[in-house]
Amino acid sequence: MGDHDGVPIFEAADDETATTLLPRLGATGNVHTTTVRAFTAAEMETILAKFHTEREWLARRAGLENPVLLDPHDLELFFKLHRALMFFVNQRLKVIPNKVASSEGFAALSPDVRLKVRDALNANLDLIESFADENPAHLSDDELDIVRSWRHLVTGRFYVFRELKKHTVFLTTTDPAVAYGVLALSQPFEDLIGPHLPVLTQTVLLPFKGVIVYDGLMTSYRVTFGPGIRRSLDECFKDAKARHGIVTTSPMPDKPMPAKAPKPKPIPKPPSREEKEESLAVIVGLIDQFCREHLNEEYAVLCRGLAEKLARKRPSPLLHGSPNAWASGIVRAIGGVNFLHDKSQTPYMRSTDIDRYLGTSPSSGAAKLAAIRKMLGMHQLDPNWTLPSRLDDNPMAWMLQVNGFMVDVRHAPRAVQEIAFNKGLIPYIPADRQEGE
Numbered sequence: 001m002g003d004h005d006g007v008p009i010f011e012a013a014d015d016e017t018a019t020t021l022l023p024r025l026g027a028t029g030n031v032h033t034t035t036v037r038a039f040t041a042a043e044m045e046t047i048l049a050k051f052h053t054e055r056e057w058l059a060r061r062a063g064l065e066n067p068v069l070l071d072p073h074d075l076e077l078f079f080k081l082h083r084a085l086m087f088f089v090n091q092r093l094k095v096i097p098n099k100v101a102s103s104e105g106f107a108a109l110s111p112d113v114r115l116k117v118r119d120a121l122n123a124n125l126d127l128i129e130s131f132a133d134e135n136p137a138h139l140s141d142d143e144l145d146i147v148r149s150w151r152h153l154v155t156g157r158f159y160v161f162r163e164l165k166k167h168t169v170f171l172t173t174t175d176p177a178v179a180y181g182v183l184a185l186s187q188p189f190e191d192l193i194g195p196h197l198p199v200l201t202q203t204v205l206l207p208f209k210g211v212i213v214y215d216g217l218m219t220s221y222r223v224t225f226g227p228g229i230r231r232s233l234d235e236c237f238k239d240a241k242a243r244h245g246i247v248t249t250s251p252m253p254d255k256p257m258p259a260k261a262p263k264p265k266p267i268p269k270p271p272s273r274e275e276k277e278e279s280l281a282v283i284v285g286l287i288d289q290f291c292r293e294h295l296n297e298e299y300a301v302l303c304r305g306l307a308e309k310l311a312r313k314r315p316s317p318l319l320h321g322s323p324n325a326w327a328s329g330i331v332r333a334i335g336g337v338n339f340l341h342d343k344s345q346t347p348y349m350r351s352t353d354i355d356r357y358l359g360t361s362p363s364s365g366a367a368k369l370a371a372i373r374k375m376l377g378m379h380q381l382d383p384n385w386t387l388p389s390r391l392d393d394n395p396m397a398w399m400l401q402v403n404g405f406m407v408d409v410r411h412a413p414r415a416v417q418e419i420a421f422n423k424g425l426i427p428y429i430p431a432d433r434q435e436g437e
Contacts, residue, residue: 009038068167070183070213078185078208081147082215083107084137085128086114089121092130103137115217118204122155146208152251153215154180154205159198159233160189160220167212169246170205171198171237179240180205181248183213193220198233207250271319279318280311286327290358295331295340295347298387302334306385310372317371324360329368331358333378336369337385383427391427400425 015037070078083103090096090106095117100106106114121127128151132144139147158170158180167181168189182205184192193199203218225233244252284307291300307330311318318326331354339345355365372378378385383397391397398410400420409420414431421429 004034068163068165068183069188070185070208070211074209075185077143077146078213079107079216081139081143082206084139085131085147085150086117086121088131088134088136089124089127090117092127093117093120093124095120111217115219118215118217122153122204125151125153149207149250152207154250155203157200157202158205160193160201161198161233161237163190163197164246167246167248169237170201171233171240173200176243177236177240178244178252179237179246180212181246183211185213185216192218198225198230199223205250210249212248212250271315275319276311276316279316279323280307282323283307283318283327283330286323286358287330290327290331290354294349294357298389299331299334299338299340299347302385302387303330306330306334306372306376309376313375317375321368322360322364324358325364325368328355328358328360328365329372332365332369333372334385337378337380337382338387338390339380397427398430 087103087106132148157173161171162169170180170182172178200221200223201218204215205212287303352362355362381394381396386394398408399406400409410430417429417431420426
């Protein structure tokens with residue numbers, strides 16, 4: 001009895017009366033008691049009814065209004081047909097040495113014994129046609145058609161993969177895999193194999209009145225699958241769905257499912273001219289105010305030109321993102337070309353200060369700077385974005401390749417300078433300025 005020497009069961013008028021007896025018994029000093037409430041058979045029936053009601057409510061809450069079970073009338077018909085066939089197979093093949101007098105007697109056998117008969121049928125599927133021709137159970141034509149359809153049974157190992165609203169997905173272990181939608185019989189698969197999927201099982205799937213069921217005999221393997229196997233099974237399931245969908249009838253259709261056409265993506269509405277002008281005006285306003293307060297007019301002109309160039313791109317990047325971040329990115333880009341971050345230069349300002357004054361984060365300002373450089377190919381000493389006052393000292397503005405050699409065109413003859421200027425390779429003709437000076 002473990003911790004107790006006896007379990008007396010008694011009835012009392014009410015709980016209070018029963019409880020008053022226990023202190024009297026314990027007052028003797030040599031008895032310790034533990035009280036447990038007992039229930040009558042009628043009370044247990046009420047409790048179990050509440051349990052089943054709660055279980056149905058949970059099933060509805062999970063979206064399983066009919067928790068993937070075969071209809072009770074169909075269930076009775078299935079067992080009638082399947083037991084009759086198994087009884088016939090045993091009579092023909094003598095799988096079980098002891099005589100079984102009827103299909104009901106066969107159903108009373110242990111699962112291990114019935115598995116042997118089931119395996120014998122799988123090896124002799126021609127017995128299904130023999131059973132239908134002889135009709136020893138005196139079945140109707142419709143019932144015989146159901147039994148004949150069992151020639152298309154699917155036997156082997158399956159992964160019980162996923163619970164859906166209408167069925168449970170059984171994934172074959174073959175390559176390529178096939179996903180079958182299977183109905184349970186009298187008990188949900190969760191009660192048979194547990195709630196934690198996937199589970200590797202061995203069973204037989206049978207067509208039955210337009211659905212697929214299993215034959216009532218299932219062997220499960222207590223194997224735990226790691227994340228790698230689970231990902232592999234997910235991929236197999238996706239491939240199986242793409243080929244044939246979830247198969248809910250047998251035999252499986254020969255033709256694969258037609259490929260789904262990709263959903264057309266909505267064509268984005270092009271921004272209006274007013275939207276472009278508004279976004280540009282906001283950014284230019286931020287830049288002008290910043291340059292007036294912290295830089296100079298040369299920076300303001302170049303920054304406005306860069307903003308206008310970005311606004312002309314199709315689509316304009318300025319329409320997406322924070323205007324403050326774009327203003328910071330533009331000032332950063334022009335400042336990077338002209339070494340604004342160099343303390344020896346005037347004006348001088350750090351990138352983080354630019355972000356702070358323009359009301360954006362350093363990461364946002366850096367991201368817009370990188371986007372601008374990538375779009376326009378900007379770099380330090382870029383002649384196209386050098387301050388006019390520093391253009392004379394920018395060697396990148398005057399270095400040209402002549403006959404395979406790099407030449408500073410400022411020291412070349414005027415004729416060469418004029419050719420380079422006409423081709424747009426240099427900003428002006430240096431010789432003319434020298435003559436003017």
